[in-house]
Amino acid sequence: MTVHPALTFETDGTFGGLLSAYAEAYRRGALPAEVRLAGEPASGALFGETVRVDADTALAERVERGVKRIKPGLVGRLHRAFLSERPGMEVAVLRLIDAARERGAGAAADWTFDPAREVSRWSGRVGREAHRMEAFVRFERVEVEGAERFVAHARPEYHVLPLLTAHFAGRYPTLAWRIVDVRRGLALVHTPEPDRAPAAPPTRIVPASALPEGGAAPEEESYQAMWKAYFRAVTIPERRNLKLHLRHVPRRYWPYLTEKQAE
Template identity: 30%
Template sequence: MTTLIFDGTWAGVLCCVFEIFDKKLRDVKVVRENHFQPDAFSTASRVYSDETRAKRVWAGLAQRISKKSMSSLYSSYLSELPQIENVICGFIRLTFEMDESPEYAYANPTVLRISQVDKMVHREKHRMEAFVRFQLTKDGLYYASVEPDFNVLPLIAKHFKNRYADQRWLIYDLKRNFGIYYDLEIVSEVTISNSGNNVNKEDIFQEDEHLYQKLWSEYFKHVNIAERKNQKLHLMHVPKRYWKYLTEKNL
């Protein structure tokens, strides 16, 4: 058994695939460096991220599978689920070793798992696109805090850039301590301090922001039809773990 240790990046995953084929490794396990634990029954080898090697693997995949399947691999990586890197590497190995694309071979557990995880991640992506609630800061920036189950900020950037193209905004993932910031031209990843809820909101947000939030909450109350309320269905679409960042649930 060979254990490949990588830095946790997407490029690192692709470089692990390159290493597997370059050294003709068969019995392989891929592990993020922050999860690695020495094992007496395996040989550890560190794989360093190399953009040139990563691009070679990605270009090779583009010739064998559809863009949708390539997107599914990246979405699966963003899930951050345990052992997902091994599943991704397993799928890519199948792609290069089989004569035909394995993307629809759902009888294979590796292919099925990628499909399942991709659906989970995109479900979370759509929820974030619906549940983000911006607040206007005193410097004219629209700010929103989120804590998604999966690392979906890279997937929602295009949606918010297109929808709010005329305003500066920042969506910050408190769980992973990074955000995406739009400056009216490009979206970039940022890290800030004091991003939690323990900051003094009166020092940050516009004085009339609370009024707008109250109006938004009142709107939801008035459009609600109590006689048709279905709490079970509501919780299916809006799980409670998202409520603390929804304006209409907290006023």
């Protein structure tokens, strides 16, 4: 399909909504030149057609199954690239899906094709950010409305909270915890089975402002002091290499790492 220069799609901003947008593009026989969040102001063209595309779970799953048949692993790459929040990435994702449909799996590895190159590049960056977050999240025990919770704050460069769900839900399935993305004002919240409604998902992303505040739990300060003492004990000053350290632990993570805070 060709890109229609005067066609704009509006979606709900989810990956499922974007896959639904591809189904709409296929129905129309044309790809949009722009995809924007519903309600955002127009970015330029005075004349043209703007189409609101509602997320359709069945359609999105159908598109996802089709992409998986063409090339296993491509859906994950597309999803990670989408989470980069890079301007124009939604159109690149749609173009790569369409190219894979028309040309087969080889389209995803064709570095002369701009969407394939951009999706691969940003998918890698988002994947590395998610991997770092798995290592650098530090939970603090707090009391929220009389109940114990474990809370972590972070400022990821990309919207990686959806990629952290499986890791942390699998690692701490019986604990009530939340990871707050302070950059985006969102929180990944996990509620163990005894404390949630039967039909409610165990892990979900919600606005951080909707969550009640909590205070430090007893002995939390002592636990943090022990964690800092452990890091001091395993540090060998003679082998300290700040340049290498910054490569693996960039400074932007330091404000949220317990071991980096002053006593």
